[in-house]
Structures are given as structure tokens and as C-alpha cells.
Amino acid sequence: MIKITFPDKSVREFPEPLTGLEIARSISNSLAKEVLAVTVDGKIWDLTRTISHDASVKLHTWDDPEGKEAFWHSSAHLMAEAIEQIYPGTKFGIGPSIETGFYYDIDLPGGRQLAEKDLQQIEKKMVELARQNNAIVRREISKAEALELFTQKNDELKLELINELEDGTISVYEQGNFTDLCRGPHLPHTGYIKAIKLTSIAGAYWRGSENNRMLTRVYGVTFPKQKMLGEYLTMLEEAKKRDHRKIGREMELFTFSEAVGQGLPLWLPKGAQLRMQLEEFLKKIQKRYNYEQVITPHIGDVKLYKISGHYEKYGKDSFHTITTPAEGEEYMLKPMNCPHHCEIYKSKPRSYKDLPVRMAEFGTVYRYEQSGELHGLTRVRGFTQDDAHIFCRPDQLKDEFKKVIDIIFIIFKALHFDDYIAQISLRDKENSEKYIGTVENWNKAEQAIIEACDEKGLKTTIEPGEAAFYGPKLDFMVRDALGRSWQLGTIQVDYNLPERFNLEYIGADDNRHQPVMIHRAPFGSLERFVAVLIEHTAGKFPLWLAPEQVVLLPISEKYNEYAQKVLNFLNIYDIRTIIDDRNEKIGRKIRDNELKRIPYMLIVGEQEAESDTVSVRRQGHGDKGVMTIKEFAEMILAEIKDQQ
């Protein structure tokens, strides 16, 4: 008898060993059709693998990540099989499932390169092979056998992988005439894969290292139903419409110019308006939290960065230094603001009673990014951080950290960023030489972050080894329209700079002590934040942020004068208003201004002019009726206040 325990703790007994698929079938035929993989005692297995002992079992369908993973992993094998048939002698690197779909890194024989047009042929072959319903069979083999097998195939990539595996843990999967080294799990047969789309080709370094040779990476995605592929492609189209580069151009928020240089955004008037609004918003919050604004120059003596240690670590990969013509002094474009702020801290003696000192600056920094990495506003070479540095006593660290989390909460809440990941990055304890500072301080700092998050009820993931070299940090990651995740807010603890800059304060004991620094930027960079904001809102910004809040639409040119009167009135309340006085019919003006995403449209004609009223339309919501100019202004101001 085999006892199978299900996730709901129910237990069923079966007379003899059986597979996951058979378990599913014993429950219902429809489940048996949908199930893709099975977790047996916490390990993911093939459905066709026999369970011969009592076990707890969870069946995975397409709705579980585990189900998709098996599906896409098998799809990667299917693609490899197709490629091997079309290009015999191809060597295969790794071919995992990813968040959406899968890829395989391959090395085509004779240095052949794949082009986009070759994908169709591979797709076609995949469909053909899938339709054969070839069973995917797991075989456990010894290391010697594995080496033998892939030596025959002359695939040194796989051999390299096998050499790192332990004997007795090696498995291969076979389908048709194709065999691949693989841990699994896989679908029972290739026929599950109904819809196939190979999406792109990219170069990828073998094992992710620039020092290795570059392989060809083919990306694809597959689905169990043709319809799902259609939906996926539609979703991609929709996402493209939200792309901040497209909307940024349409709404005249920002632009780039070849003449200025790549990765150097130019903020157009409307974009600048939006950005300044965000800055004002944050300034107000920071004032509440007792921050002080400072301003520092865009360049700094190279010695400053030698003191901070950044020159040594990043100087070679940075923009080169600028030299003064007569004296030959060397300056760097500032890649961060902290060294400047440290010097401000040092501008006078500090007492323990003065701490924490919280210094904020919208500091524009310049960093060399590899040309291939630049991307709209999310990855640029010149950007403005909403930077601040908190200099505090060690006993204040946790509290200060919590207050920064509060600020980030306020911002994310105001902008409805509720789908974020908070990631705590700790040091890699195996490699302590990578970090500076004492073990004691690291322990304290890591402890403080973990406790602060805990006490704030923040759900976090912990990533050991991801800390900065000078201290642990907490990052907030938010996704863009295409699901790519970007780091926005960051809070970092730093014991290094206070040490290097000899920062100190006089303690209650009349001795000199070293403060701790917190680097923090809730937006991260204004550029990246605005990019993500655009993609989240599809350019339909909340009223308080909209570059133009109200547009007046006179019914005909006869009422332009009245429109101007309304505009003057709204101006008194700082409501950002424009007039569409083009010689067009009202229907046309409404359409065009709806598409411009201006939150309120005010239609004014004879009736309104006679009664000092406006006819209100809300973008996306249509007619809202007539109200007096004053009522409208009050409504708008209330809405703005409510949103902040």
C-alpha cells in the first residue's frame, strides 16, 4: 500500500506504486489532462515517474509556476531537438524556463549565426515534432556514461557542466532521437505543446561571464492552447502602448538628441513640470521628517573620490576626469553626492545632540553606462537622485531606518505602487574580504535592517551576497509595463564613508565617536521613477501630477474671451490650465484633448458665458455636468489635496 497525502492533508491509499499522472487520473480525467508536473515530498518530479513510497504530493497545472516551468523547460528541449535536426552538430549550453517562456544557449556548427528569419523554420520544425507526441523519458545514468554520451556528441559545453556534477545525480531526458542532459522535470510527451512562438535572438556569454565566448540565445514562449498565445501577443501589444519612450514622446515629456549625446535625457517643459511636482511633493514630506536641503556642484576634485574609495573601485569605468587648463587640476563629474555631503557634515563640529543630521539634495550625477545598456529614461548616463544622507548615532540607526521606510510607504501609496518587491541585501559571509568594516558593525547593521522591516510589517526577500561593499541595503523593485523589474527606492547603511572621511561627533562622554550614515533615495532617480510612473499610469497621471490639469474648449472662437477669463480665474489657484482655441468643432477638440490625457476638459459656450459656469468633462469618464467656475476650482483643489 502506498499512502499519498495531498496539500489539504487528505490521504488516499493506492494498492501499488504509481505515477503522478495516475494519481491525477484517479481524481478526475479532466485533472489528468491539465496536470503538468508533480511535487513529491517537496521535490518536483515528472508526472511519469513512479512513486513507490508513502509521500506527500501536490499536482501542478498551468496555473502553478511549477506547471509552467515544466512546460517551458520541455519546450526548450523541443526547440533544441528542432535545432539539432536542422543544424546537426549544434552544441547546447543551458536551456532553462524563465519567467515567461524559455531560452536555449546554443553554438551552431562552423560558427554559423542565426538570424530572425531562421526562427520560422525552427518554429515549424517544433510544431512538427510536437505533433508526433513523442514520449519524454527520464533516464538516470552514471557520470561516466554521461561523459561518454556527450563526448560522442562532441558537445564540450555539456561536458563542462557534467564535470561539475556528482556521480549518481545525473539524469538525461530523451524524446524521439534527441537526448539532453537535464535535471527535469518534464512533460510526459511533446504533444502538450500546442502553440509556439520564438521571440528573439540574442548573444549571451557562456556561463554569464564576459571572459567566455558568446553563444546564440534563442528565446521563445509556448502554450498549451493556441488561444493563449494569441492573448499573450495581444498583451505584448498593449504593453508596447504603455512604453514610457512612446508616451514620453507623444506627451512631450522628454526627448533625446544625438547632438547632446546618448543616455542624456532632455526634459521638455511638460516633463519638467511633472518632475518638479514630484520634487515638491518629496520636499514637503522630507521637511516633515526634519530633512534639510543642501546643494552641491556637479563636479568634484578627484581627490574627493580617492578619499571615498569610489575612484579606486570605479574610476577606470567612469567618465574620465576633467583637467583645468592652467593648473592641471583633476575633477570628476560627480557619480554620487555622498562625498560632497560628508564634507558638509565636516563643515562644523557636531555634538551627539545634533544627530541625526539629515541632508537632502536632488543631486544630478553622471555615470558611465555601457552603450548597449542605455534604455529610455530607465537607464541613462546623467540622472538626478532624490538623494539624502542621514548621519546618526549607532543607537539611532534602526529608528532612522524605519522613518525612511515610512517615507517610501507614503510615496508608493500616493502613487499606487502596490506591486513591489522589497529586497534586503546582506553580505556574503563566505567572502568577507569583499567588504569593508568590522564584522561587529555589519552584524549590527544587518540586524537593524531586518528588525526595522519586521517592525514595519514589510514583506521582504533576503539576498545574501548582494550587499554593497560598504554596507547592507534595502531595495524596492517595481515592474514596468513589460514586466521587467527596476530598482527604484533604496536605503543603504554605510560605515565606510564616516571612517574614510573621519566623520565624528562629540558624545555625551566628551569623547569623539563615529556616526553611521544612511544613504537613501525613495524615488531612486527621478528619470527612472518617471519612466515607471508613465508605464503604470499609461500617461494618465493623477490630477496633482498632470503637467496640464485643465483644458478649456470654447464652442467657437466667439467664446475664446470667456475661456481666457476662466483661465485667469483658475490661475489664481495655481491650477495648470490651457485653452484649445483652434478653429475646430467641439467634437474634434474633445477627441484630441481626450487623447492628450488632460484630466479635465471645460466646455464653454454661450450658456456658460452667460452664467459664469463651465461644462465639465473628466478624461475617460465623459460629461460631468455644469458647475460654476468657483465650484469647479474648489472641486479640483479638493481632489488634488486628497491625492497627496
Add this chain to the structure above:
RNA sequence: GCCGGAGUAGCUCAGGGGUAGAGCGCAUCCUUGGUAAGGAUGAGGUCACGAGUUCAAUUCUCGUCUUCGGCUCCA
């Protein structure tokens, strides 16, 4: 930086070895219209840049730049 696409009007794109095309936008005129596209006329291009092949290149070849999708990197 690396691999693979792309670059034609302000935007979206068609075209193709021999005067360069559309829609939208823009300008002028007609129209003065009440809740998602009124009409007419017109201006706009060194077809990214530089070489090469050719009688002739925007079109073919090579290089450069920019841009897009990835890789690597990210103080």
C-alpha cells in the same frame, strides 16, 4: 562593450538601381459648429552619416553613428 534587428517628412509607416509616397500632425483659407475626427489648398525629406560598386545608389557592399531586443555591468 558583445550578439542580433532597425534607421525614408514632426509622428506612424509603405516603396524601391533612373523626378520620393500615404495617413496623422503643421500652415493658409472657408466654415462659427454643443460633448470622441467639418471642408479645401499648401509647405515639409541630402531616404542617419562616410566610403565603395555602377553610366546612374535613397535602393546593392563595407564602415561609422544612433536606436530596439537581449547578454555583461550597475557606486
